[in-house]
Amino acid sequence: MNVSRNFMLLGSAFLIVGIVLGMYMGGSGDHSLAISHAHINLLGFVLSAVFALTYKAYPAMAVERLASAHFWLHFVGAVMVNLLVFLLLAQIITEAAMVPFAPISEFLVLLGVLAFSWNVVKNAN
Numbered sequence: 001m002n003v004s005r006n007f008m009l010l011g012s013a014f015l016i017v018g019i020v021l022g023m024y025m026g027g028s029g030d031h032s033l034a035i036s037h038a039h040i041n042l043l044g045f046v047l048s049a050v051f052a053l054t055y056k057a058y059p060a061m062a063v064e065r066l067a068s069a070h071f072w073l074h075f076v077g078a079v080m081v082n083l084l085v086f087l088l089l090a091q092i093i094t095e096a097a098m099v100p101f102a103p104i105s106e107f108l109v110l111l112g113v114l115a116f117s118w119n120v121v122k123n124a125n
């Protein structure tokens with residue numbers, strides 16, 4: 001897999017959604033979704049872009065199976081986290097309904113970050 005390109009594509013998709021949500025908040029004056037907007041842009045776009053550039057800067061990291069594991073863990077985890085936070089803040093679901101999905105999705109993101117960090121230790125020379 002071209003992990004760098006995949007992370008850039010994932011990040012760009014998050015950025016489009018994040019900006020549209022920001023524009024909606026600015027236009028409507030309703031900022032209650034600010035935390036959702038922040039995490040779509042930061043966890044979704046900024047982190048994915050940083051990951052993409054890191055895999056580009058250290059090609060030895062990109063060929064590891066750890067890299068594709070990281071991509072899928074971040075993809076599923078970040079999409080789930082952001083979906084749950086959005087649904088909660090939009091008052092479509094309650095906090096109770098987030099269990100066990102929220103901790104599971106957070107652990108997926110964390111596992112991905114652990115795979116990334118271990119890859120950094122091994123290959124970011």
Ligand code: HEM
Nearest residue numbers: 018019022023024025026031034035037038041042045046
């Ligand atoms: C056209 C693009 C954007 C628009 C119209 C927009 C609009 C907004 C609005 C209306 C808020 C709520 C402010 C508040 O109530 O405090 C907000 C918050 C925020 N935005 Fe954006 N935003 C945009 C792009 C971005 C991008 C690209 C990022 C990050 C890469 C970002 C990060 C944040 C963060 C972290 C907050 C939360 C700030 C806080 O309340 O602590 N935004 N944005």
Ligand code: HEM
Nearest residue numbers: 034035038039042043044046047078081105106107109110
């Ligand atoms: C799975 C990962 C993450 C979880 C579970 C998480 C959770 C949270 C929670 C619970 C809050 C407090 C929300 C509130 O005040 O009601 C928060 C705020 C915030 N987080 Fe995260 N976060 C995550 C990842 C990140 C990442 C990767 C970044 C930046 C790259 C980030 C940046 C922020 C910022 C800037 C705020 C303050 C936003 C504001 O007050 O408007 N978070 N996060």
